[in-house]
Amino acid sequence: MIDLKTFENVGSEEFLEMIEGLTEKEQAVLMVLRGEDGTEPRTHEEAGRELGIPAEEVRQIETRALETMERLYSGWRQGKFVLIHKDGTREEF
Secondary structure, three states, X not given: OOOHHHXXXXXXXXXXXXXXXXXXXXXXXXXHHHOOOOOOOOOHHHHXXXXXXXXXXXXXXXXXXXXXXXXXXXXXXXXXXXXXXXXXXXXXX
8 A cells, every 4th residue: 555655756746647536635635634735744633624524534535545546556666657647648757
């Protein structure tokens, strides 16, 4: 299972492209946890307070989002990154 640390060397713009395939709620949780709004990364508790949901729900949403990202970007661990755009086109890095 991947975690957010897997993407710590990914720039903000690239990360935002990577999460395009997730639901709005999943995107919001990952962005807050990672600190993509120009602030420091937050804990599950802090993210929950900010998003108005319990910390456990933040954890569950994060887990679902990361599972989806792991399926979408399975090549990540092999040293390549495949971005699948909403229109179905693929971009490899």
